[in-house]
Structure formats: structure tokens, C-alpha cells
Amino acid sequence: IDFKTTMASVEFPSIFLNASGVNCMTVAEMDEMINAACTGGVVTKSATPQQREGNPQPRYYQLEHGSINSMGLPNAGFPYYLDYVTKEHAKPTILSVAGLQMSDNIELLHKIQASEYTGLTELNLSCPNVIGKPQVAYDFEETDALLAEIFSFYTKPLGVKLPPYFDLVHFDQMAAILNKYPLTHINTVNSVGNGLWIDIDTEKVVIKPKQGFGGLGGAMILPTALANVRAFRQRLNPSIKIIGTGGVTSGKDVFMHLLCGADMVSVGTALLHEGVGIFQRLTDELAAIMAEKGYTSIEDFRGKVQDF
Numbered sequence: 001i002d003f004k005t006t007m008a009s010v011e012f013p014s015i016f017l018n019a020s021g022v023n024c025m026t027v028a029e030m031d032e033m034i035n036a037a038c039t040g041g042v043v044t045k046s047a048t049p050q051q052r053e054g055n056p057q058p059r060y061y062q063l064e065h066g067s068i069n070s071m072g073l074p075n076a077g078f079p080y081y082l083d084y085v086t087k088e089h090a091k092p093t094i095l096s097v098a099g100l101q102m103s104d105n106i107e108l109l110h111k112i113q114a115s116e117y118t119g120l121t122e123l124n125l126s127c128p129n130v131i132g133k134p135q136v137a138y139d140f141e142e143t144d145a146l147l148a149e150i151f152s153f154y155t156k157p158l159g160v161k162l163p164p165y166f167d168l169v170h171f172d173q174m175a176a177i178l179n180k181y182p183l184t185h186i187n188t189v190n191s192v193g194n195g196l197w198i199d200i201d202t203e204k205v206v207i208k209p210k211q212g213f214g215g216l217g218g219a220m221i222l223p224t225a226l227a228n229v230r231a232f233r234q235r236l237n238p239s240i241k242i243i244g245t246g247g248v249t250s251g252k253d254v255f256m257h258l259l260c261g262a263d264m265v266s267v268g269t270a271l272l273h274e275g276v277g278i279f280q281r282l283t284d285e286l287a288a289i290m291a292e293k294g295y296t297s298i299e300d301f302r303g304k305v306q307d308f
């Protein structure tokens, strides 16, 4: 079964990617993603202009049905990731960038525009853990202004990483903004912002930053992820592809993301726990589901979830 896919005329040998932030901080991790079986390529950790240590530890904690994190954007800095993606690799790369303020985003995209890099870039509008900074993507006017400024000069392939939305009118408002711009894709969802977990033995929160508040990921956010993939598929121009992210732990979850309209699927929490071998497992499980249902291509069912 053929799981390759094309986005912005870039051929991905598989639909599977890592969620930015997981297994993508260093050259070794990014090479491991590219060299692993059944991966489509690699998405870098969101890069900031300078290298960042991130928040104090513990800043990640595994829950029974997912994860909570407040990493604080630790990364090796924009030059490190631009250097990596500009080199030749066996599979495509997506360069993720996250400014800490609007001017950072503009500066980073000017640098990419002026660089040798011709691959895909993803602007992270949804980091929930930069202390003191609200997520850009929850400010519709700022998002619109930022994209207008970017597309006044940026001509290379560009997508955006979005947080989950929880209100149908917000889907309408955000989709109306995104449809104004020549985006290659959206990647939805980022972690569900500012959850909290408590260790009842110590009666303490489980992560140090932000008094324990952190983004939620993993199995428990799958229903939210599916809703966001479907809602944007229903509203966005077909030219804007969708990377479905959030809650994927099995072939069934991948199948549901695809039924909702995802073009590619990325894995975060489960990848962190299982390692890159997960992509062969997800491929085998998806292929078994498709065989059972008599599907020979993802096109047989992509986006075809039915109303009740």
C-alpha cells in the first residue's frame, strides 16, 4: 500500500512525521527520523533566533493517557536548523520556526527567504509555554497582520502550526483568515494549552515551570485533534493541506485523522515513549485496517468521514 504523499510539490515517501519538539532537537535525532522506516521526513524543533535552554526541569511528565509539558522552547537556535535543512537528506524536511515576538517571526522568514533552503517551512503560532506571551494564534487580528506582512515578501512554501480551537465560530474566523493566504498547509493541533496535573502523594504539581501549567498531548487529546482536523478541512481551500497531529498511538487513530481529512499525520507523545519504531507499527496497523475494509489507497477514504 502506497503511503507516499505530496505537499507543495514536495514528495514525502510516507504520510508520517514527528510532531515538532519530539525527536528533532539535534542532528542525531533528525537523522534518526529520516533514516527510520516508514517516516516521510522530519520536522525540526521550532527554532528561535538564538539558542535557548528552555524552562527549568522537570518540564515534561508522562500521564496515564498522555503527557504534559512546559519545555519553554529549548532549541539549538535558528542557524543550526537552517544549516541542517539546507543540506541534502534522503527525505524532506520541514523547518519549524517560532519567534518570541512578531519581529522575530518576520526576521526569521526574511532569513529563510534569502537562504538557499527551498523546502517547507512551518511557522509555529501556538507555543503555549513562552512565559508572559499569549499564543499568537488565539489573537486573530495579530495572526492576520503577521501573515499579511509575511506574504508581502515570502515566496517559499509556508505552513502554520495551530493550537486547538474549541468554538465553531473560532474555526470560521481562523479559516477565513488562513484562506486569504497562499499557505501550503496547516499543522493542527499543537498541545492543548495549560493543563495541570498533581501528584497526590506529595500534593505537588508534576512540572516545575509555570506553577505546573503545561500543554497536554497524547491519547487524551485525540478527540480535540480530530475535531480540529475535520473543522479546518471543511473550511479551508483544498489547496491548503493538513498535517493532523494529536493523540495518535495506533493505526486506528491514524485512520480517524485521515477520515477527517488529514494529508499527513504526525506523532509526538507516543513517539517519545516508543521511539521511531512506532512508524512501522502505525504503517502495518493502518494497512491492516485498509485491507480489512477493501481500501487500496488512502484516497479511497481521506476526508470521507460521514455525518451521523
Ligand SMILES: C=Cc1c(C(=O)O)[nH]c(=O)[nH]c1=O
Binding pocket: 021, 046, 069, 070, 071, 072, 073, 074, 098, 124, 126, 127, 128, 129, 130, 190, 191, 215
Ligand atoms: C514551540 C514551543 C512548544 C512547546 C515548548 O517548547 O514548551 N511545547 C509544546 O507543547 N508546543 C510548542 O509549540
